[in-house]
Amino acid sequence: NAGVTxxxxxxxxxTGQSMTLQCAQDMNHNSMYWYRQDPGMGLRLIYYSAxxxxxxxxxxxxxxxxxxxxxxxxxxxxxxxxxxxTSVYFCAIEGGRRFLVNEQFFGPGTRLTVL
Amino acid sequence: DQQVKQNSPSLSVQEGRISxxxxxxxxxxxxxxxxxxxxxxxxxxxxxxxxxxxDKNEDGRFTVFLNKSAKHLSLHIVPSQPGDxxxxxxxxxxxxGGSEKLVFGKGTKLTVNP
Numbered sequence: 001n002a003g004v005t006x007x008x009x010x011x012x013x014x015t016g017q018s019m020t021l022q023c024a025q026d027m028n029h030n031s032m033y034w035y036r037q038d039p040g041m042g043l044r045l046i047y048y049s050a051x052x053x054x055x056x057x058x059x060x061x062x063x064x065x066x067x068x069x070x071x072x073x074x075x076x077x078x079x080x081x082x083x084x085x086t087s088v089y090f091c092a093i094e095g096g097r098r099f100l101v102n103e104q105f106f107g108p109g110t111r112l113t114v115l
Numbered sequence: 116d117q118q119v120k121q122n123s124p125s126l127s128v129q130e131g132r133i134s135x136x137x138x139x140x141x142x143x144x145x146x147x148x149x150x151x152x153x154x155x156x157x158x159x160x161x162x163x164x165x166x167x168x169x170d171k172n173e174d175g176r177f178t179v180f181l182n183k184s185a186k187h188l189s190l191h192i193v194p195s196q197p198g199d200x201x202x203x204x205x206x207x208x209x210x211x212g213g214s215e216k217l218v219f220g221k222g223t224k225l226t227v228n229p
Contacts, residue, residue, distance in 0.1 A: 004158070031214040040124070042204060042219040043159070050213030058216070090158050094215060102215050103149065106158030 003027040004107035012113045013081045021076040023091030031094035032074040036087040081114045118142045121220035134192040138205030145207035153202045195227045
């Protein structure tokens with residue numbers, strides 16, 4: 001997971017609380033992504049950012065906001081956490097090109113529990 | 116509607132034998148297909164991919180086959196090693212909104228027994 005850092009690693013929230021998940025990259029790549037992974041559900045795209053200052057919705061954006069203020073950082077905010085948002089959250093960046101496709105590098109994840 | 120399907124939640128094989136993981140997709144617009152490997156408490160890591168214009172791609176012990184008419188791809192690991200035990204995700208890629216977006220399957224947990 002070199003090149004993509006996520007903070008915090010773990011977090012427990014109460015219903016209604018807010019928090020921001022942070023993601024930072026040191027690889028100077030344009031596109032960044034936020035996914036959630038739930039048991040038996042694979043990874044689902046929440047939001048993505050093609051470049052600094054731009055963001056767009058993915059498959060499951062409801063209940064989340066994002067911010068891409070600079071090329072290096074992409075944050076995910078839960079304004080009013082709900083138990084349904086209990087999940088593992090992964091940040092990813094569009095990385096190097098292998099086999100003619102831009103592979104995505106993933107961070108180590110943030111495990112969030114909402115009580 | 117699930118666009119990428121991995122119908123086997125788990126697979127168990129003996130060390131040294133072949134592991135075959137399968138994946139089906141429904142969207143003809145996907146242009147690349149990728150396999151990711153994930154260990155517990157870590158992020159997924161890219162393993163291998165294949166373009167929709169090819170039918171086979173190899174990288175060491177890993178080979179991905181694509182059958183476009185059947186909308187089916189498979190990952191072969193030969194020979195399987197205990198360190199290959201992980202969850203494998205199939206993903207399909209399409210370029211949209213200035214970025215390459217991935218759609219993931221639900222994953223197959225591979226266990227390689229010594």
